[in-house]
Amino acid sequence: MNKEKLSQFERIKIFLNEYYFGYGIFFSILRIVAGPLILIMGLNLYYNGNTKPGIGYSGFMIFFGIYYMLKPLIIILTQKSWFQNFDLDYTINPDKIIIESDKSKSELDYSHLKTVLKRKTYYALKTKSKQGIYLPIKLLESNEIDILNKLKNNTGNKELS
Secondary structure, three states, X not given: OOOOOOOHHHHHHHHHHHHHHOOOHHHHHHHHHHHHHHHHHHHHHHHHOOOHHHHHHHHHHHHHHHHHHHHHHHHHHHOHHHHOOOOOEEEEOXXXXXXXXXXXXXXXXXXXXXXXXXXXXXXXXXEOOOOEEEEEHHHOXXXXXXXXXXXXXXXXOOOOO
């Protein structure tokens, strides 16, 4: 893998793409539509509600709708450590991925991967322990892309054994 590092902005773009589109069509629709829909229902209940509990519930719905729409922004602003640069170098071999930092070296055998997904600008590797490794295509060499494509095709975008 190339020695270039991901910027904080690129990490945030990967996070937002995974947040909205990384968990299937149902969650994508839910995360895009639910916040505005709850907000509209809350405003409708507030202006057309006849009872005090209905108006109180509308306040909760308005608050939750706004929160649900702003949740990715809240995560980005409060969890800044998620998007900091780590000096990790990935080497993709035909049988394993080697992850190196200044002080340590780790090997990840492909049998520990649950899924390999190719997104528009990066590969998303999910381990059985539910950790994610995101490898931008622009930083990969052609032989590494071939290895990841073979892994993706062998799994058919489904779970590995």
